Amino acid sequence: MLFSDLKISTSKNFSSDGDCKNADLLFRGGFVEKVSSGVFAFLPLGIIVLRKIENIIRQEMDQAGCKEILMPALIPRQNLQKTGRDNVDVIFWPKENTALGFSHEEIVVPLAQNLIKSFRDLPAAFFQIQTKFRQEKRSKSGLLRGQEFIMKDAYSFHSDQKSLEDFYQKMAGAYFRIFEKCGLNVKKIQSGGGDFSEKISHEFSVICEVGEDEIIFCRKCDWGQNSEIFKNQTACPVCGGEISKQKAIEVGNIFDLGQKYSRDFGFELLDQNEKKFFPTVGCYGIGITRVLGTIVEIFNDEFGIVWPKSVAPFLATLVCIGDKNLDLAQELSEKFSEKILFDDRKISPGKKFADADLIGCPLRIVLSEKLSAQNLAEIKFRSSGKIEKVKITEIPKFLETEN
């Protein structure tokens, strides 16, 4: 792909998001534009990264047996009244009796009620990748907290608690794989429930100084809790290990919603003994745009973003010094249009190097007249800064194997 084709416009200026690193770097690298507080537009480079994250998620949801649907953003007030959530203060009300969806339990439960007519249809699970809206007084964390953001939300329906718990574990496994594929090191932290009064829930959190959450976790085992539910203890209640407190970003969450929502909508089925029951419901969210912002918060240095390979917009930025290798550069760029971003701008190599670092593709390939006289090209690894020389003829092989 050509730099000029994507109309990438990098910037030396910081965005207006103050000291918010993800918004600054994504803006300066030409990935997003801020439209208003907590509202962003995704530019061609940003779209590529967004789609890669979405595809990682979609693949795992398919594997887990969730079927993709798409629910509307406009939600009737009466649906929210049934669950008592019409007073949630983050809701936008474009009309008196119509809310903008901040979550979709109130749509998916009556929908499942229409689709699922027998206990034999259970378990059933649906997911969507869709835009959510939440009024936020302060939206100063770039993509970490938006007024409009893209979310994957999934909902599962079960005939009993055991079935929900099995699926809950399956989804937790899918979540670990999703975040790992995105390069994120997450901790699964209990965020609610665990006593008799409340159903259990977990969040998947990435330790990060700018996070709004505070998590407590064991340094030895995998125990962890959100500080909001944490009861003062000095050691891990599971293994007695040392516990630690850190700021974290919540990138995903999973909830056992019990029968609340199926009761609210009168969603009843007959079991195999013809006895009525309310299906048990699970809910599973991932903030997709937040994941994108989190990746940038974690993977950056003084020069710009350092994308994990799996979500990088391209595998390599290609810079050509002098005109002699332009044809070769063009040819590589066409042959590997999804892997190579060829900086075809008429500016100095120094500026191109700076932008390659800012945009943050894993590799930077340089073709220079001096090196090509020896049939060589230079490859710089963005994360380590290490530079290697490779034979020009071996670049295609190099690109094919670096996946």
Next chain:
Amino acid sequence: MLFSDLKISTSKNFSSDGDCKNADLLFRGGFVEKVSSGVFAFLPLGIIVLRKIENIIRQEMDQAGCKEILMPALIPRQNLQKTGRDNVDVIFWPKENTALGFSHEEIVVPLAQNLIKSFRDLPAAFFQIQTKFRQEKRSKSGLLRGQEFIMKDAYSFHSDQKSLEDFYQKMAGAYFRIFEKCGLNVKKIQSGGGDFSEKISHEFSVICEVGEDEIIFCRKCDWGQNSEIFKNQTACPVCGGEISKQKAIEVGNIFDLGQKYSRDFGFELLDQNEKKFFPTVGCYGIGITRVLGTIVEIFNDEFGIVWPKSVAPFLATLVCIGDKNLDLAQELSEKFSEKILFDDRKISPGKKFADADLIGCPLRIVLSEKLSAQNLAEIKFRSSGKIEKVKITEIPKFLETEN
């Protein structure tokens, strides 16, 4: 794919959309659910069709050189004030100073202004596939007129009128190909301009009795106009041929917006002689959910939907009579999971046949014990009703060639 996996729930009952054929058939076939007036949820079967239409459009937009972006639904009032469109009566206002996007000129023009710094960057074109919102007093046409709907909108920027006109023609060509691939026979009809006062625009319309538009067109040449701009004439102004008046559905439109929006936002560039100019802007829309609704309005019969192959959820529905061929059916369904929808429900063959007709895949394959004794299967073509017998061993070849 298994019927039970997709949780398809067909219905004999009509939806609540009265005599609106597209909403009724899509609801009864298990493609969509109506959430409220003009607001729909897409179920797993509906998502498959939606994605096929989106991919046809995306491919042609890529070919035409449009780069994909994603703009927000939340639009600041001040942007709409700059163009004088803050009084448009279909706008939802979730907050006093925030509108829900009904179109995106007010976002894309300042965005282009940030990305495009030189006349050398022109022409440039961007598109998005995104959800739009328009308040509608009456939304009784199913997917033809929604309060929330999915649109592809593209915007192009040019240094002069000639460049815009070239691109306008290119996009018109792309539109013809898109609609043809979707099985729709469209007419390109002048919908505005043509005199000195107003810029030109065209709509792409499908003749259909339930359409809200009225178009006048020549029966001999390709001349046509929307009845709103038509000046009473008895013959075609181009070739003198007979003219005809018909109801039609507008599925796409293209506009020469001139310099209005670049002037409104003070988007100025220097030309090669260092003289200032306002880029000329073009705008190109396709109502994606409306295209889906239109396809259903056009392609149906008394038994259900008759999908064109290109957008059909599956190539074939597979019905197995008796248990003898269940393994074979399962095997075919797994091998051709994107082409075969295997009706694995425990209901009568008659009901499965009725649902196969209702859902409307191009082929229906029947495996029966009687036929399989002769190594044969039955294939029914949904559109013609024609039935053929094929050797069971030849089904895979048949599915691979039927594309």
